[in-house]
Amino acid sequence: MGGEKVSEAMSELRPAPWITRDSSFFWEAAKRCELVAQRCTGCGKLRQPPRPMCPFCNSVEREEQVLSGKGTVYTWVMPRYPVIPGFEDGRIVVVIDLAEGIRMVSNLCDIAYEDVTREMCVEVFFEEAQDGFKIPLFRPASV
Numbered sequence: 212m213g214g215e216k217v218s219e220a221m222s223e224l225r226p227a228p229w230i231t232r233d234s235s236f237f238w239e240a241a242k243r244c245e246l247v248a249q250r251c252t253g254c255g256k257l258r259q260p261p262r263p264m265c266p267f268c269n270s271v272e273r274e275e276q277v278l279s280g281k282g283t284v285y286t287w288v289m290p291r292y293p294v295i296p297g298f299e300d301g302r303i304v305v306v307i308d309l310a311e312g313i314r315m316v317s318n319l320c321d322i323a324y325e326d327v328t329r330e331m332c333v334e335v336f337f338e339e340a341q342d343g344f345k346i347p348l349f350r351p352a353s354v
Contacts, residue, residue, distance in 0.1 A: 227342040233261040236275050241345045244337045248313060250276040259313040280335035281352065282309040289324050307333060307349055321350040 228238050240247040248257045253270030264271050285306040303319040305327075319327060320336075332352040337345040 225338065225340040225346055227340055227344045228346070231261075233263050237261055238344060240275070240277070241337060241347055242343065244345060246278045246280045246335050246347050247275050248278055248309075248311070249273045257311055257313045259309075259315055276311075279310045280347075282307040282315075282333055282349070284308075284319065284327060284329055284331045284333060285314060286329070287319060287324075287327050303327060305333075305349060315347075318348045319350065320348050 228234075230238055236249075237247055248259045249261050250257050250273060251265040251268060251270050252272040252274055253265060254268040256265065256267050257276065258265060258267075258273075265273070285308045287303055287305040289301065289303055303322070303324055305317055305319040307315045307317060309315055317335075319333065333349040334352040335347050335349055338348050340346050
């Protein structure tokens with residue numbers, strides 16, 4: 212990449228996400244530019260990605276919790292091959308430790324790959340996708 216920043220803008224919109232019964236609340240919140248997670252009403256723990264049953268207490272009761280959108284970089288990689296249609300080449304894939312104590316896989320934008328560091332502070336923003344959806348992405352946090 213030679214020091215050039217990975218842009219958040221794309222020439223084409225990303226494909227719409229794959230919606231399931233368990234993830235629909237997440238994508239509806241993203242349309243409102245809100246980052247959310249499931250909270251188990253049995254034990255109170257957050258879980259990500261969305262799933263039908265709590266992995267801690269096996270409860271199927273859950274509620275939605277709005278998250279801060281703040282976190283730190285846990286790990287990152289730049290996939291090189293194959294290029295996936297609808298995704299520009301050169302996207303940095305990151306695992307984010309969210310402030311609320313769960314992890315999320317996303318893309319890191321507005322930074323060169325070689326400038327990414329572990330525990331770097333990041334914040335969420337939302338990018339338009341096909342069919343009116345928005346995708347939560349991350350960028351270096353503003354001071």
